Amino acid sequence: MKDCETIRVELPGYANGKLGDDFVAPVRAHLQSCAACRAELGQLERLDALLLEALPPITPSASFASRFANRLAAEAGDSESHSDARGWLGWLLQPWLIPVAAVALLALVMLQPWFADHSTSVFPVPVVGGSPSTVAAAKKPASDAKLAERSTPKVTLAANNPPSELLQRPELFVDYSVIRDLDILESGQGDGESHAG
């Protein structure tokens, strides 16, 4: 029985001649003495014949070859355009350009604190003040500013070091001098003010 189990795995290959020589001899010897395996072999041979008979080969459609030729032509065209694109990219990705770009990026990262320190000279610092009059006083000549200083307390801030609570209050960043100028224009005092300034 054990032999039959082992042999039956080999029978499909034996039936259609796919077994190697090493396997053929023991299978043949077993078949001579085992009627059950011979019957199974007969069934496998009928199955092979049935598969060949009932599953005839199909013929591809008439347009099959031409459709493939079109796809192949498109493929060849694509690969040409890709090689053109590679030409441009190839220039951009030249080996010597990569370390240069890396050094430039590194330098930018390392110099970032320096840029931050000198940002006051490059970018205008928002005017921060307690009230419109305080802000306006800051823009006036020194004598007027002194007067304003006496009348209202002045909020002084280090431009590079604003307290975090102020940063969270965007309304404090409004330039009130603009509002004041608009008020002056509306009240008709603009000329006098500007001359005085």
Add this chain to the structure above:
Amino acid sequence: MGAKLASIGRATLLDAIETPMAKIEGQAGSEASWRSDPDVGVMQRVKTGDSNAFRELFTKHADAVVNFAYRFVNNRHRAEELAQDAFLQIYRARARYEPKARFTTYLYRVVTNLCLNELRRFDYQGRTEPLEGRPLADGEEGIRELADEKIPVAEDRLAGVETGTRIQKVLDKLPPNQKSALLLSRVQGLSYQEVADCLETTESAVKSLIFRATQTLREELADLLS
């Protein structure tokens, strides 16, 4: 029966259980077999840019590849597309081609993988089409010709078509790896070693796959075999 066969049997079962589709590195057909394969030489010409050589390979193998894919997915149009995909894939990879097996082994490995992917992507269970003629579109009703009982040839033909449809349905029910092994071996005529190379498994695992596939076919088609 000698100990040799017993050990072969054990190896077959273990392979089937433990490494049914495992990738076996370095496994390829015998060198003598592929060195004498003329298609390998043609493929090497393709590698050097000879487009006529590629046409030669396509003309020689396209029909068989379409037939294999058709038995796999049971849809003529899709089978043709899969066959084209396989040849395109080989064309795209031509520069990297290194002969390690017969060309047909290489070709059917590509086609089998495409077909297995196709089965994974779509459910082909029960989606059959007539074995002859074009497939019917969704909702389209086919014209059924009644068999003339006075014409035995027509009756035989109809019976043949019915048998074919039935066999195809049984094939479609087989697990994909069993189906691949059976079709490559029985329909395409590849040797067990070539089937093993295509499926990236061992020869003994292939024997086991084919044995189980034939067992299912025998059970399902018992009335036709008696």
